[in-house]
Amino acid sequence: MEVTFLGTGTSEGVPTILQPESVQLDVHNKKNWRTRTSIHVVMNDHHIQVDAGPEFRLQCIHNDIKKIDSFILTHSHSDHIIGMDDLRRFCRMRNGEAIPVYSQECDLNRVRDIFPYAIRDKAEGNYPAFKLHPMPDCLVLPGGKVYKTILPHGNFFVLGLVFEEEGSGKKLVYYIDCKSVPIPAMKMATGADIVVLDALRHREHFSHMSIDEALSVAREISGGQTWFVHMCCEVDHERDSASLPEGVGFAWDGMRLVL
Ligand SMILES: [Zn+2]
Numbered sequence: 001m002e003v004t005f006l007g008t009g010t011s012e013g014v015p016t017i018l019q020p021e022s023v024q025l026d027v028h029n030k031k032n033w034r035t036r037t038s039i040h041v042v043m044n045d046h047h048i049q050v051d052a053g054p055e056f057r058l059q060c061i062h063n064d065i066k067k068i069d070s071f072i073l074t075h076s077h078s079d080h081i082i083g084m085d086d087l088r089r090f091c092r093m094r095n096g097e098a099i100p101v102y103s104q105e106c107d108l109n110r111v112r113d114i115f116p117y118a119i120r121d122k123a124e125g126n127y128p129a130f131k132l133h134p135m136p137d138c139l140v141l142p143g144g145k146v147y148k149t150i151l152p153h154g155n156f157f158v159l160g161l162v163f164e165e166e167g168s169g170k171k172l173v174y175y176i177d178c179k180s181v182p183i184p185a186m187k188m189a190t191g192a193d194i195v196v197l198d199a200l201r202h203r204e205h206f207s208h209m210s211i212d213e214a215l216s217v218a219r220e221i222s223g224g225q226t227w228f229v230h231m232c233c234e235v236d237h238e239r240d241s242a243s244l245p246e247g248v249g250f251a252w253d254g255m256r257l258v259l
């Protein structure tokens with residue numbers, strides 16, 4: 001299994017436009033430059049893209065993403081959906097065949113609203129093509145399985161994902177944009193090699209976990225390694241990494257894990 005963190009930042013990106021002077025962020029440290037949160041997972045050469053934010057095109061170029069076989073949308077907030085038009089290049093690499101897109105029904109409706117021209121079996125012209133599917137409880141793909149769970153995110157619910165590679169049995173948990181991790185999701189995460197969690201900032205927020213909240217979830221899951229994502233500009237990589245326990249870290253854009 002291979003996991004590439006294409007982006008690790010919150011919805012407005014880091015640094016933000018008109019970065020507040022009161023916020024101490026070392027902009028000379030590249031790990032503090034966070035594009036919108038998204039990962040690319042490879043299981044036995046099956047390439048799964050999770051979410052596509054505004055910098056999706058640049059993320060693909062910087063990380064040398066060569067193909068996408070399946071696309072999973074965790075939820076339809078702009079920082080996760082708005083880059084989907086750039087899937088067009090990957091459609092072309094499949095001779096125009098539509099990319100399967102998996103999500104909750106309400107989020108598939110948002111895809112229909114924003115990209116009506118892309119809802120087709122075969123790409124036409126320079127447009128992308130999406131074949132929409134409700135995300136099943138267990139998505140069986142050629143390289144392994146992806147299990148879904150539902151996580152609370154303010155007034156929304158998002159897909160929590162657990163990837164399990166066929167053969168190696170390697171397990172990745174991806175719980176982002178969530179205020180908490182309910183018991184069923186905790187159970188699904190048991191025995192994970194990698195746990196990726198939402199950790200917005202030190203202060204509490206109504207729809208995201210704070211660093212302390214994410215740390216207590218990490219302790220309970222106690223996976224092989226835990227990586228935090230979706231951090232805002234109040235989190236300085238070097239300064240705040242120093243206070244994290246062993247086995248837990250802030251992921252950064254371009255980080256790649258091979259299991
Ligand atoms: Zn988000």
Ligand SMILES: [Zn+2]
Nearest residue numbers: 075077153177
């Ligand atoms: Zn969100």
